[in-house]
Amino acid sequence: MSSVSAAHATLQAFEKRDKREGSVPKKSGGRRANENFEKRKRSLLRKCNETVELYDADLYIAVRRKGKCTVYSSCFVSSWPPRQEDMETYYPVPIVMTPEDFRRETTDDKEASSLGEKGGFFDEPTSSRPAA
Incomplete structure (x- = not known):
């Protein structure tokens, strides 16, 4: 099998997996995708800065795409x-998150809402309920 056909087979396997897992579809590398990426990145960095200012948090994030890296750091100490x-x-031990955590979170939210565990009357405080 040539390297081109092996790469094509790998890409097809990833696409099938993404469809199965319901992940965000991959965008092509065209001009519109680049513009959308830049908008999302600006929005993300703006939210990071707001979080730092509103909640006095330290934040560091690095975004890398196509070999180009953008870094936001709220403080510059060693x-x-x-x-x-x-x-x-x-x-406490730091929470390390990966894309898998968000996939799981989305699935858990769907399951919880179908079981009536989120929203609705279940969020009422117990003191407002009539005595039995």
Whole structure:
């Protein structure tokens, strides 16, 4: 099998997996995709800055696409962002999230809403309910 056909087969496998898992469809690398990416990136970085200002949080985010990297850092000290070794000593233990966490979250939300566990009258405080 040539490297081109192997790459094509791999791409098809990823597309099938994405359809099965219901993930966000991949966009082509055209001009519109680049414009949309830049808009999303600006919006994300603006939200990061708002979060820092509103909640006095330290935030570091790096966005890399097609070899081009944009970094936002709320503070410029040698200890930020923390190194992996330093994070292992933090308490409470840092929460590390991956795309899989968001896929799971979306699935859990759908299951919960179909079972009546979210929204509706289930959120009422118990003190407002009539006594039995």
